[in-house]
Amino acid sequence: MEASLAPAAGTLGGSRSRRNYARRYWMFAVPAAVVVAAVILFPWIFTLVMSVFDWKVSGNIYFVGIKNFVHLFEDSRFQWAVIRTLYFTALAVIFPMILGIWAAVCFASNFKGRGLARTLFILPMMATPVAIALVWTMMFHPQLGVLNYLLSVVGLPPASWVYQADTVIPTLVMVETWQWTPLVMLIVLGGIAGLPVDPYEAAIIDGASGWQMFRFITVPMVWPFIIVAAVMRMIDALKTFDTIFVITNGGPGTSSETINMLLYQTAFGYYDLGYASAQVLVFFAIIMVISVGLLRVRRMERWQ
Amino acid sequence: MTDLIDATGGVALKAPTMLRKPVRAVSPYRLRRALGRIGLYLSVIFLVSPAILFFFWMFSLALKTELANTAYPPVFIPNPPSLVNFIKVFAENDFLGYTINSVIVSFSATGLALLLGVPAGYGIAKTKATQAAVLILIARVTPGLSYLIPLFLIFQWLGMLGGYAPQIITHLVLTVPIVVWVMIGTFEALPVELEEAALVDGCTIWQAFRHVAVPLAKPGVVVGMILSFIFSWNNFIFGVVLAGRTTRTLPVAVYNMLTFEQISWGPLAAAALVVTAPVLLLTLLMQKEIVAGLTAGGVKGG
Numbered sequence: 231m232e233a234s235l236a237p238a239a240g241t242l243g244g245s246r247s248r249r250n251y252a253r254r255y256w257m258f259a260v261p262a263a264v265v266v267a268a269v270i271l272f273p274w275i276f277t278l279v280m281s282v283f284d285w286k287v288s289g290n291i292y293f294v295g296i297k298n299f300v301h302l303f304e305d306s307r308f309q310w311a312v313i314r315t316l317y318f319t320a321l322a323v324i325f326p327m328i329l330g331i332w333a334a335v336c337f338a339s340n341f342k343g344r345g346l347a348r349t350l351f352i353l354p355m356m357a358t359p360v361a362i363a364l365v366w367t368m369m370f371h372p373q374l375g376v377l378n379y380l381l382s383v384v385g386l387p388p389a390s391w392v393y394q395a396d397t398v399i400p401t402l403v404m405v406e407t408w409q410w411t412p413l414v415m416l417i418v419l420g421g422i423a424g425l426p427v428d429p430y431e432a433a434i435i436d437g438a439s440g441w442q443m444f445r446f447i448t449v450p451m452v453w454p455f456i457i458v459a460a461v462m463r464m465i466d467a468l469k470t471f472d473t474i475f476v477i478t479n480g481g482p483g484t485s486s487e488t489i490n491m492l493l494y495q496t497a498f499g500y501y502d503l504g505y506a507s508a509q510v511l512v513f514f515a516i517i518m519v520i521s522v523g524l525l526r527v528r529r530m531e532r533w534q
Numbered sequence: 535m536t537d538l539i540d541a542t543g544g545v546a547l548k549a550p551t552m553l554r555k556p557v558r559a560v561s562p563y564r565l566r567r568a569l570g571r572i573g574l575y576l577s578v579i580f581l582v583s584p585a586i587l588f589f590f591w592m593f594s595l596a597l598k599t600e601l602a603n604t605a606y607p608p609v610f611i612p613n614p615p616s617l618v619n620f621i622k623v624f625a626e627n628d629f630l631g632y633t634i635n636s637v638i639v640s641f642s643a644t645g646l647a648l649l650l651g652v653p654a655g656y657g658i659a660k661t662k663a664t665q666a667a668v669l670i671l672i673a674r675v676t677p678g679l680s681y682l683i684p685l686f687l688i689f690q691w692l693g694m695l696g697g698y699a700p701q702i703i704t705h706l707v708l709t710v711p712i713v714v715w716v717m718i719g720t721f722e723a724l725p726v727e728l729e730e731a732a733l734v735d736g737c738t739i740w741q742a743f744r745h746v747a748v749p750l751a752k753p754g755v756v757v758g759m760i761l762s763f764i765f766s767w768n769n770f771i772f773g774v775v776l777a778g779r780t781t782r783t784l785p786v787a788v789y790n791m792l793t794f795e796q797i798s799w800g801p802l803a804a805a806a807l808v809v810t811a812p813v814l815l816l817t818l819l820m821q822k823e824i825v826a827g828l829t830a831g832g833v834k835g836g
Contacts, residue, residue: 254739258657259666262650262710269681269707270673276684287690333581336574349821351582353589356817356824358768360785361806364792365592368799376591376608408584416828440570469677472770476789490677497683498775510680517675 277507285504298508307484308492308509312516314399315468315488319520321403322410322467327460329407330414335444337415338422355412363476366405367392370477392478395485402486405473410466414459421455422448461524468517489513589814595803596620603799619804626801629808631780632787635698639773639783640766642702647709647762652755654710655717656743667718673711678771681707686775696778704772709762716761716827720754721747757827760820764813784809 281299284292302308337348354362369377370391378388391401429447438446449456471490474480480487480495487495493513497506595603597615623629658666681704689700724747732742748755773786782790788805817824 255657255660258653258660258743259663260657262654262714265646265650265706265710266669266673269685269703269710270669270676273681273684274676276687277680280684287687329581332577336577336581339574341571341574341578345821347578347582348825349818350585352821352825353814353817354585356764356813358770358785358806358810358813360768360770360789361810362588362592364788364802364806365588365595367792368595368803369591374604374606374608374799379606379608408588411581413828416825439566465675471678472785475771476792490679493677493679494771497679498686503683503687506683510677510683513677514675514680517677521675 277510280504280507281511283504285502285507287501287503291504294504298505299512301505302508302512307487308489310484311487311489311492314486315490315516318399318403318406318470318486318488319464319467321400322406322470323460323463325403325407326411326414326463327456329411330459330463331418331456333411333415334418334422335448337419351415352412354409359409359472360476362409363405363473366473367477370401392486393482395482398478398482398486402470402474402477405477406467406470409473410463413466414463417459417462418452418455421452425451457524457527461521464520464524465517468513468520489516592803592807595799596807598800600798600800619800620808622801623805623808627787627791627805629784629787629805632782632784633808635777635781636767636783636785638698639701639705640763642698643705643709643766644759644763646702646706647713648755648759650706651710651713651758651762652717652748652751653743655714656721656747658714659718659721667715670711670715673707678707678769682772682775689776695776696781698781700776701772701781701783704776705766705769708765708769712762712765713758716754716758717751720751720757724750753823756820757823760816760823761827764816764824767813 282293282295284294284297333351337344337351369375370393372378372388372390372393375391377391381388390397392398425448429451430443433443433447469490470488471494474486474488474491475494478486480491489509490513493506493509496502496509594610594612596619597612597617598609599616599618602609602612657663685700685704686695689695694700728750729742729746732746733739737745768785769783770785770789773783774789777783777786788802788809791802791805
């Protein structure tokens with residue numbers, strides 16, 4: 231296209247100057263690259279270094295080799311945190327995915343008040359997490375909380391919400407689902423919006439039901455978007471911090487202590503930065519392994 | 535579709551059967567359509583009501599007196615609504631100061647991110663250096679806490695802890711990647727002809743960027759700006775660790791209210807509402823831009 235635009239005589243000069251430009255366009259990225267190196271890359275390298283030291287905020291720093299990592303694999307508190315994180319993440323991916331895909335299908339069709347409904351629907355995701363976590367905390371209150379009152383209205387016994395070890399994680403998953411279903415909806419809706427209409431017209435003529443159209447047209451065609459949404463949701467669920475920190479701070483006991491909560495405790499409660507850095511690296515490895523695993527699922531679906 | 539074409543231009547024998555089919559299908563089809571409509575509305579109500587009820591309850595708590603907030607059964611509609619909680623929040627805490635802190639941190643982090651990220655997005659889009667996007671993805675995957683540990687240590691060594699600078703610098707971790715991400719997409723979608731014309735007319739590439747590309751990319755800049763502001767405003771964890779008593783941002787201040795006065799729900803809800811109100815307003819006013827930006831990247835801060 232470039233060749234056809236430029237007159238024949240000017241082609242050589244044009245391409246040469248364009249090549250020079252290409253080199254100079256790098257200059258635009260230099261300031262950002264410096265900042266990214268300082269605040270993103272450098273912390274990464276520093277974390278790698280700290281992870282092989284016994285590094286307390288106050289006191290001496292000793293080189294300990296892989297001792298932090300060995301300790302990590304013997305530390306049952308960390309292992310439980312990993313198990314809890316995986317349990318929380320599994321639930322906090324499944325529910326928002328189901329509801330989010332459902333919502334995307336709804337918001338893809340035209341109806342009165344769609345714009346307003348969609349705006350209201352995405353508010354939980356945009357609102358300040360600390361602020362909403364505070365309101366949830368008040369709603370979970372055993373005696374004065376509105377949720378237990380609502381349960382009593384429909385004749386159910388009061389629930390223990392975040393005040394008992396066996397209900398705390400499902401309750402936090404509920405908050406997470408409430409908050410992050412909209413992001414799944416937006417990503418999947420982006421996929422549905424780009425679909426052609428002909429397959430649906432053909433399916434309607436052939437007498438397909440709504441479910442059949444969803445199952446055999448929508449799902450296969452927006453599958454890449456569904457996988458992206460699942461990966462995003464999973465990364466965010468693994469990293470959940472604000473809501474758990476405010477609502478339970480890992481409690482009662484350690485029954486909602488996820489990796490991120492333990493990480494905060496280790497780093498800024500006990501100021502054991504070396505051990506915390508080792509935890510960061512293992513945490514990051516877990517995130518990467520699961521993300522790559524999910525992306526492989528996407529590729530396998532394509533092969534079939 | 536092909537069946538229809540067959541029916542109109544095809545064999546005469548086939549035509550009657552094709553005509554009869556829709557006639558028989560009409561009434562069940564209409565019924566199903568009506569049922570589908572009802573199902574759609576019920577689904578939307580079911581899906582949207584948790585958000586509506588939650589924010590309704592937040593407003594209700596904030597606008598009720600302490601007596602109504604601790605009543606059982608709960609009072610749902612404040613009667614009469616009172617602003618006493620909001621007055622209390624600003625009178626008993628330095629909430630005005632915290633608001634100013636939040637504004638300083640979020641505006642600086644967003645402004646710097648635009649200064650750095652808009653040219654960077656341009657450079658990356660022009661050189662087609664998609665490897666750079668990988669770095670942004672890594673930033674997206676990494677938990678915020680992992681930046682915080684090394685940065686905390688460095689700010690402590692430099693004696694900067696408690697000031698605005700550490701918070702602003704750390705917020706760049708959130709704001710620069712999102713701006714770069716949005717701008718790469720925006721500049722890649724721009725037509726190159728106008729810039730090429732400017733270059734042919736003797737503009738430097740900086741002038742072409744400044745006077746041609748940036749004005750054209752304004753919608754993208756707005757999207758990047760809004761998202762980076764929201765991510766920065768909502769951020770809690772960086773402030774908890776890095777802020778001092780007087781440089782606390784709103785999310786940190788409201789969290790401290792929870793730990794210090796657990797029982798007074800009205801002021802707490804009012805404070806929570808003050809913290810999140812700017813973001814909610816932005817979402818209501820700019821929802822088209824926000825949706826566009828979020829669907830493009832599938833992104834979230836923190």
